[in-house]
Amino acid sequence: MARRPRLRGATALLGTVPFFAYVTVFLVIPTLVVVIGAFAGDEGGFTLGNVEALGNGYVLDAFGRSTALSAMSAVIGAVLGALLAYALVTAKPDGLLRRTVTAAAGVLAQFGGVTLAFAFLATIGLSGFVTVWLRDTAGIDLYANGVWLFELPGLTLVYTYFQIPLMVIVFLPALDGIRPQWREATESLGGTTWHYWTRVAGPLLGPAFLGSTLLLFANSFSAYATAAALVSQGSPLVPLQIRGALTSEVLLGQQNVGKAMALGMVVVVSVVMALYTLLQTRTSRWLG
Amino acid sequence: MAGVIARRARRQRVFRWTVLSVLGVFFLLPFVAMVEFSTRDPQTWPLLVDWPRLSERYPALAEGIVASLSQAALTALLMLVLLVPTAVWVRLRLPRLRRLIEFLCLLPLTIPAIVLVVGLAPVYAWVTYFLGGSSLTLVFAYTILVLPYAYRAIDAGLSAIDVKTLAEAARSLGAGWGTVMIRVVLPNIRSAVLSAAFLTVALVLGEYTIASLLNRTNLQVAINFLGKSSATMSVAVSLTALLLAFVLLLMLSLIGGRRRRSATAIEAAVPVPTAHKEPAA
Numbered sequence: 001m002a003r004r005p006r007l008r009g010a011t012a013l014l015g016t017v018p019f020f021a022y023v024t025v026f027l028v029i030p031t032l033v034v035v036i037g038a039f040a041g042d043e044g045g046f047t048l049g050n051v052e053a054l055g056n057g058y059v060l061d062a063f064g065r066s067t068a069l070s071a072m073s074a075v076i077g078a079v080l081g082a083l084l085a086y087a088l089v090t091a092k093p094d095g096l097l098r099r100t101v102t103a104a105a106g107v108l109a110q111f112g113g114v115t116l117a118f119a120f121l122a123t124i125g126l127s128g129f130v131t132v133w134l135r136d137t138a139g140i141d142l143y144a145n146g147v148w149l150f151e152l153p154g155l156t157l158v159y160t161y162f163q164i165p166l167m168v169i170v171f172l173p174a175l176d177g178i179r180p181q182w183r184e185a186t187e188s189l190g191g192t193t194w195h196y197w198t199r200v201a202g203p204l205l206g207p208a209f210l211g212s213t214l215l216l217f218a219n220s221f222s223a224y225a226t227a228a229a230l231v232s233q234g235s236p237l238v239p240l241q242i243r244g245a246l247t248s249e250v251l252l253g254q255q256n257v258g259k260a261m262a263l264g265m266v267v268v269v270s271v272v273m274a275l276y277t278l279l280q281t282r283t284s285r286w287l288g
Numbered sequence: 289m290a291g292v293i294a295r296r297a298r299r300q301r302v303f304r305w306t307v308l309s310v311l312g313v314f315f316l317l318p319f320v321a322m323v324e325f326s327t328r329d330p331q332t333w334p335l336l337v338d339w340p341r342l343s344e345r346y347p348a349l350a351e352g353i354v355a356s357l358s359q360a361a362l363t364a365l366l367m368l369v370l371l372v373p374t375a376v377w378v379r380l381r382l383p384r385l386r387r388l389i390e391f392l393c394l395l396p397l398t399i400p401a402i403v404l405v406v407g408l409a410p411v412y413a414w415v416t417y418f419l420g421g422s423s424l425t426l427v428f429a430y431t432i433l434v435l436p437y438a439y440r441a442i443d444a445g446l447s448a449i450d451v452k453t454l455a456e457a458a459r460s461l462g463a464g465w466g467t468v469m470i471r472v473v474l475p476n477i478r479s480a481v482l483s484a485a486f487l488t489v490a491l492v493l494g495e496y497t498i499a500s501l502l503n504r505t506n507l508q509v510a511i512n513f514l515g516k517s518s519a520t521m522s523v524a525v526s527l528t529a530l531l532l533a534f535v536l537l538l539m540l541s542l543i544g545g546r547r548r549r550s551a552t553a554i555e556a557a558v559p560v561p562t563a564h565k566e567p568a569a
Binding site: 016026029083120221 | 296317320324370371399404405409411490511534
């Protein structure tokens, strides 16, 4: 107690040195490597060449396909996940059903990567369970129009598998915020179910739904492992383009284009997340 | 009015079970398929549980399994050593730094793993130079990767207790800071620490991106490699790894569920930055 407060603050800071040192080396420096590298030439020095290279056809295509995949899987995941979440809300709040499904959703939202890819290969791969069963019993060929599992439709289906559970987890709190009294109030004022959903619950849940959809978009935009395990040829998506830039000897003058693409991904994810935060503040006004 | 409510309850029940059964089929089908696929060759499962023969037949797989298990254990340890004292210390002595720590801990959620790898590559050139190219060096990157999840779990645990009073009481009775950490705070946030550790293990066992792109091995890299030569075996290993992760994460939700009704533990496991909720102290 004899020491001056300022000095005490300084010694207190020493306790956080290990944490900050570690985070600096393994998080801050890598982030800076990407940000600075995106604007650095092969021999150092500032250049906009890498960022300009993002305008190349193949990079734009990759961003377009990544966006399409993320948007599709986010919308499908959001709609189905919201339906499932609503189904849970109508069940008993402390019931076994609700607890089981939320726990399972928590687990499945984490489920991605190689194992998920192999699960789907075993299910609807060329010799998968469902493919074979449909062919032998119903005579339906899943892949009559080409093998779509390794392309955008297939990836969308596989991504939906972790998007729906994620939607359940992030949307459930908003649905729980809806009070039964609001429905009763609508009814006592002569409103129908249709009025209730379009005039009361809809506008209240709208921002939460949109925000959750954005969250799902960011989630699938940054996913890599699942796509990497499924798509072994070509690089249709941004993360796979970055893989290409990392693993193969790239063209002279293009060494840092991978970093520019990585920065592009961070920018997209950050913008989406900022919008999400904005919508979340709107949501919490009523459904906190 | 009563008729309306009864009719609505019935409609909701029909809706509920329709949604649940349709999505239930969608979510269970891959598991059924994996069981069916991996039993097509009757040799697969007996081989998988026979460790000596497995490591002889698929050395890369055995190496991956050992690597992943050691990585998981070491990451959990490093995460706890790094995070718990810092989180407690900041709450006690440097409350103004809490926002910064939280920001840094949650930052990896907005940086996709594939982007992190791009930045980690030069850092790992140094790691390889100093420590060699062992797969265990991935522990450094994994600790960063699990930081958001572990932080949310531990922070929720710390919010539920009055750290300051506990620490002051212990200090006034003559305890040193080490005693405060290990014998006073730690036992009180046991379930949060356990949550963080479970999450860490589950995440590390499922990690593929960083290991494969930094040319190191782990379970997922080995499974992916195996998929090219033996599809049945790779599906069997996938299923085992999945069930293991499921058991871990379900235990996690049980720990979380026992204390409070709200699913704090599940919220910690969400792979995206969710809205920050100021916890009631």
